[in-house]
Amino acid sequence: MIRAAATALCVLALALGGATLGFSHGEMDHEPESPVDAPMVTEDTGGGVDVGVDEKPGDTLYTEGRLWNEKGEQVNLEEVLDLPTLLIPAYYNCPRSCSFLLAAMATAVRDLDLFPGMEYRVVALSFSEEETPADAAQAKVQYMKILGGGYPDEAWTFLVGDPEGIKKLCASMGYRYTRNGPNAYVHPNVALAVAPRGKIIRYLYGPDFLTADIKKGLQEAADGVASVSIRKVVTFCFDYDPESRGYVLNVYRTMGTVTLTLVGLMFLYLVVAPKVRKPKAGGRI
Template structure:
């Protein structure tokens, strides 16, 4: 059994902390992280929050495996792929969490209530998946109460556990989502993020829980729909093109370069049209 703590690793290899921390994670295995609660990591372990950061550029545009089998609160099995065909908002949580996870799901529910253009279940789906291998449909039901879903989640939203526990590593890893058990705090450390998937299952955006607004979510859904543009909603995609995601602020902002380019194009076309009209006028006059 490996008894060396992450704290000791930092003392020995201070200059390469992140690399060594990731090596230790690989040694323990993501699927064994929850087991750390039972003594695999000493209580003086320290985890650098930096290694929780999602390397977005490495995963944006990547297509996930949608053959994973999930279980809902009733224990019914279904494949992740059954929720695709339209944009999917995915949130990773764990159901024995006393704080952040219930808040993440509550906030998402409130945010989606402010999305006016698209309707959950009809235009997009929402999925909450537990990354804790010890979660079951029973702990999921308890979590629904804590997260404020006493009457169940809205239509189009599914909360699940993983049927095959070893697939937790594959699913979270395919999107760059990292999590660690902290014995000192007796909880999982993980990013509070909503992951937007396109109708074909490609990662299109990471939206962080503390900053997301209904407008940001609506734009993210609109842009995720880009794989299947229909004549009826071309205007929505034109509107979506007018905004770009600002990684520094974590929000969508007006795409100023696009407006500058469009303005320059219009000015150029007007100039050309004006020149032809002027030349035609003088030819007629002479």
């Protein structure tokens, strides 16, 4: 009786999983055959709001826009990218996942067995139209605390830029975001491993990062060999609801994840558990 109920529940979970995952069209899980077939990960949040990542491994970033660092100095992006670089599009006054994204990156690079400022560097790039070098400076103070006192100040740069230049730069990396109010944006959570002079090597999806993944991306950037990301599930800061004019949890994506977890548990119960409980031949029943 219990197994029959579990079987029925498993079938129901599969049906629900198919329905909920059908709505989670922002997620892709196929491996393209070549960088030409790099994935286009899209999320239409309603009302024409469209955010996502179009991976462009092997392409070169737009570097001609006007940018300023946390010190207020105007910088040239091509000169900033003089080493294998982890580039993080974000905005510094984000009330949600940007802080987790940047903190996760700080934690991951803190444990790297590479020399910051000599073998690699990190660049945070604000795509906000409102943010200034003062915002970049404040953000730098916050995340340098995670790295500790021994981390070189010049190894992590925080940038802001003019709106048109930032739009072209984000477009060159296939990063699509949208503004939904004063200093409020819907955006993907992703970082890029970039070779010197701006060649895109790999996309690293957040908001969490593994030190091993970061190191692999930097090694590939040092070699200048572009590759398509294995992990293509993009998380988004939040979904914008044009009717309520607020940010809401993506229920369908969450339900799909829970459903797949339930299916896995049911599989273990129906297939694995009976084999574990089965007595050996000649044993006592």
